[in-house]
Amino acid sequence: MKEFMFIFRLKDIGDFKPTAEQIQERLNWLAGIAAQNKLVDQGNTLSPFPGSAKTVRPGDVVTDGPYTEIKEFLVGYIIVRTETIDEAVEMAKENPIFKLGGNIEVREVIKRK
Amino acid sequence: MILNGKQLNSNGLLSELFRQEYGKMIAVLCRHFGLKHIEIAEDIIGDTFLKASEHWAANGVPENPAAWLYTVARNNAKDHLKRVTLFETKIAGNLKPDEAAPEPGFEFAGEHISDSQLAMIFAVCDPGNSTESQICLALQILCGFKVEEIANAFLTNIETIKKRLQRARTSLRNSHFQIKALSGPDISQRLDRVLKTLYLLFNEGYFSKTNDHLIRNELCAEAIRLTLVLTENPLTGTVQTKALLALMCYQSSRLDARTGNSGEIVLFDEQDPTLWDKDLIEKGNYYFVLACQGNQASKYHIEAGIAYWHTNPAAVNKWPHILQLYNQLILIEYSPVTALNRAFAISKVYGHEKAIMETAKLKLTGNDQYHKLLGFLYETTDPGEAIGHYRKAVQLTRAKAAKRVLEKKIEQLENKNGG
Structure with a gap:
């Protein structure tokens, strides 16, 4: 079994207003992975609210938020366990984030010893 | 005849007292002898109950049977200590007791x-x-x-x-x-x-x-009795302990309703709710309210929550709540049972087709309950598929009563299919 991280991204902070139904759908989706015993880490949500993010750059330059230059920001991650990346991709496809205009990056995790 | 009646009576009482008092008496004696010598405690208590069965049969049951047992156990323990001390001082000379000196007296x-x-x-x-x-x-x-x-x-x-x-x-x-x-x-x-x-x-x-x-029933009653002991102490009576007790009370309320005449399990939907024990449901509610003071939600809280909803068969939105709780439970701890129960809740909320998809993903092909659930979910839409899964469930089930229930289902489906 390999491990894959799902990295969730949304386009705009204004997108981050899921309906109760979408929240339920997401929880069903996450629990559905756990029910297959394939959830390694249920991850965390990265705060989308203003003032909760800073970016540190070379030369002591600190800017507010991750969203000054890119139009997409990271909202969270989980780690799953599957045989292949294709199986992980199939899992990701069922997530309701696409209804909010978001996307999911699937990345294989190389574990540090 | 009279003696026989008396004997029966004292025997019944004795076995009840044995369940209630044995553990306590062993515990009190181990406090003195240390766990290293638990066999001594067991011998003393065993001997105490033997004396009781003889003495009570001959002379009748004493007024306070528990106090009688405690007195005899204390005397037996003192006799034992006397013998040991005698051995140590007179015979073994300077041999020291290996444990810290026992507290004086045996307080029951x-x-x-x-x-x-x-x-x-x-x-x-x-x-x-x-x-x-x-x-x-x-x-x-x-x-x-x-x-x-x-x-x-x-x-x-x-x-x-x-x-x-x-x-x-x-x-x-x-x-x-x-x-x-x-x-x-x-x-x-x-x-x-x-x-x-x-x-x-x-x-x-x-x-x-x-x-x-x-x-x-006895195993369930013992678990409840011991959990009750924990709730009575402020240090161990945590919200988790109370949630566990609430869960046990809710589940126990259905113990009689869920067993059929030949010992087979009666499924929840087929149970007669008038057989549910209202007092135990009340007790469950009492401890569940106590358990929910504070903001911890342990596995026991979630399971008690699910059991609580099951005590309200007619509640609106019962199944969405139950599904929500199974979602939380499976995220805390994976188990095949939870995964299958969650899939069943999905069938109640989103219908059988969606539940079949979710169940198939579980791939628990060696589990009888997995095939039983799929059999149930396919019953109306694809009886042939349902029969196939029920057959696999029969092969994988060891309990005879459960096998019979499954075979009856297969037969019914085959009749429906053929006719």
């Missing part, structure tokens, strides 16, 4: 008993034990079950139980756990394990493999 009263009993529960629940031997040990030492009774409950032979007990008893004897009022560190180190043991003990009764209704 109030706080002393409850403290000792509580400490004994913690001593027995050693995280080093395997789950199976853990439950056997708890049944033997805390509940006074005989080896053959344990074997009966587990549908296994005496030799297997003896083997399971042996290692656990050795590590109990060699542990440095002290039977005295519990300290904070003892509790924080072992409370999780204690709760888990009582939870498993209860489940062993509730989901038992045996068809023996009496054994099942």
Whole structure:
């Protein structure tokens, strides 16, 4: 079994207003992975609210938020366990984030010893 | 005739007292002798009950039977100590007792008993034990079950139980756990394990493999009795403990309704709700309210929540709530049972088709309950597929009563299909 991280991204902070139904759908989706015993880490949500993010750059330059230059920001991650990346991709496809205009990056995790 | 009647009466009372008092008496004596000498405590208590059965049959049951037992046990213990001291001073010379000097007197009263009993529960629940031997040990030492009774409950032979007990008893004897009022560190180190043991003990009764209704009820009752002891102490009566007790009360309320005439399990939907025990549901509500003070939601809270919804068959939105709770439960701890129950809840909320998709993903092909659920979900849309899954379930099921229920379903489907 390999491990894959799902990295969730949304386009705009204004997108981050899921309906109760979408929240339920997401929880069903996450629990559905756990029910297959394939959830390694249920991850965390990265705060989308203003003032909760800073970016540190070379030369002591600190800017507010991750969203000054890119139009997409990271909202969270989980780690799953599957045989292949294709199986992980199939899992990701069922997530309701696409209804909010978001996307999911699937990345294989190389574990540090 | 009169003697026979009396004997029966005192025997019935004795076995009841044995369940109630055995564990407490062992605990009080181990407080003096140390766990290293638990066999001495067991001998003394065994002898006490033997004396009681003889004496009560001949002279009638004393006015306060428990006090009688305590007095005899105390005297037996003192006699034993006298013999040991005599041996040590007169015969063995300077041989020293290997434990710290025992406290003077054997107090079988109030706080002393409850403290000792509580400490004994913690001593027995050693995280080093395997789950199976853990439950056997708890049944033997805390509940006074005989080896053959344990074997009966587990549908296994005496030799297997003896083997399971042996290692656990050795590590109990060699542990440095002290039977005295519990300290904070003892509790924080072992409370999780204690709760888990009582939870498993209860489940062993509730989901038992045996068809023996009496054994099942007794295991559940013992688990409740011990959990009640924990809730009565402020240090161990945490919100988790109360949630576990609430869960046990809710589940027990259905014990009579879920067993058919030949010992088979009656499914929830087919149960007669008038057979549910209202008092136990009330007790469950009482402890569940206490458990929800504070903002912790343990696995026991979630399971109690699910059991609570099941006590309200007509509640609106019952199944969405139950699904929500199963979602939370599976995120806390994976188990095939939870995964299958969650899939069943999905069928109630989103319909059978969606539930079939979710169940198929679980790939628990060696699990009888998996095929039973798929059989149920396919019944209306694809009877052929349903029969196939029910057949696999029959192959994988060991309990005879459950096999019969499945075979009846297959027969019904075949008749419907053919006609």
